[in-house]
Amino acid sequence: MTAGTGEFDLIARIRARVAARDDVVLGIGDDAAIVQLPPGRQLVVAMDTLNAGVHFPDGSAPAGIGWKSLAVNLSDLAAMAATPAWCTLSLSLPASDPAWVDGFLDGFLALAAEHGVALVGGDTTRGPLSVCVAVHGLVAPGRALRRDGAVAGDDIWVSGTLGDAAAALMQWSAGDAAPDPWLRARLDRPTPRVALGESLAAIAHAAIDVSDGLLADLGHVCQAGGVGAEIDVDALPASPALRSLHAGDARRRLQATGGDDYELCFAAPMQARAAVARAAAGSGCAVTRVGRIVAGQGVDARDATGMPWRADRSGFDHFGAR
Numbered sequence: 001m002t003a004g005t006g007e008f009d010l011i012a013r014i015r016a017r018v019a020a021r022d023d024v025v026l027g028i029g030d031d032a033a034i035v036q037l038p039p040g041r042q043l044v045v046a047m048d049t050l051n052a053g054v055h056f057p058d059g060s061a062p063a064g065i066g067w068k069s070l071a072v073n074l075s076d077l078a079a080m081a082a083t084p085a086w087c088t089l090s091l092s093l094p095a096s097d098p099a100w101v102d103g104f105l106d107g108f109l110a111l112a113a114e115h116g117v118a119l120v121g122g123d124t125t126r127g128p129l130s131v132c133v134a135v136h137g138l139v140a141p142g143r144a145l146r147r148d149g150a151v152a153g154d155d156i157w158v159s160g161t162l163g164d165a166a167a168a169l170m171q172w173s174a175g176d177a178a179p180d181p182w183l184r185a186r187l188d189r190p191t192p193r194v195a196l197g198e199s200l201a202a203i204a205h206a207a208i209d210v211s212d213g214l215l216a217d218l219g220h221v222c223q224a225g226g227v228g229a230e231i232d233v234d235a236l237p238a239s240p241a242l243r244s245l246h247a248g249d250a251r252r253r254l255q256a257t258g259g260d261d262y263e264l265c266f267a268a269p270m271q272a273r274a275a276v277a278r279a280a281a282g283s284g285c286a287v288t289r290v291g292r293i294v295a296g297q298g299v300d301a302r303d304a305t306g307m308p309w310r311a312d313r314s315g316f317d318h319f320g321a322r
Ligand code: ADP
Pocket: 011, 014, 027, 028, 029, 030, 031, 032, 033, 088, 089, 090, 091, 119, 120, 121, 122, 123, 124
């Protein structure tokens, strides 16, 4: 590699831009990082990989890749009701490209700053473009929101709007000459619902983030909890941008099975409706009631008239049939 662009120069570039955090005893530069856990907190750990051509289109702006690689991880912590604290970053790059790394860090560190997350270490290697991030969050013992806590009678809620990222991906794959920029931002720069997740810790019974499609992700909650779910696909929250582009079954399909929205889907007792509304207002994120947990198994989707609604697939599965 040419002078100034080797592995250690890239790491130095990253290190120079990382913000401090009081509980980071030792950050980037040694064989491993040391962080100080606050007393009486459990550590919540999540990891997600983004591969070029699979999780983001080839040629995507590096800042968007940086943002999204952290956002999808923070979304997992949000779905556990954990407070993000630290993260690590593994970068596989086809070539040493300081400009690409700078752009990547613009997006990555902007989101890290929003949530006060410190980058404490990682790995930098040569290979196909791939980004792997691990995040570490904190939660009071027993307070994490798991997938397995839903009980029959619970309301099912979703945050924000669904189907936007899938609609953007559809425009992109169709080579749309005038793609909707707001939808595209929903795909490239998802907003992890961290504050909402934290405030649901004492309210909800179970939660998951919608990464693979609502029907698929809600299906995981049902399976984990040994319960079933009924949802009204016409009650799913839709953005004005999505409504202006898609109607009827096309919209239902995007909203019920489209992935990449990174909204929260959670089950909460009926008596907690006012508390859920307060949590939503307090975190500045709208929530919509879309169904209920029932005895049984699987997700029963219906339209507004009560007719069963079937999708040709429930969500995205990397190793599933296409
Ligand atoms: P080792 O060979 O001991 O694993 P490395 O040379 O891989 O050490 O890394 C040196 C230091 O730089 C370590 O503290 C490591 O965590 C950090 N580091 C390497 N790559 C990254 C990266 N992409 N982002 C953040 N920190 C990194």
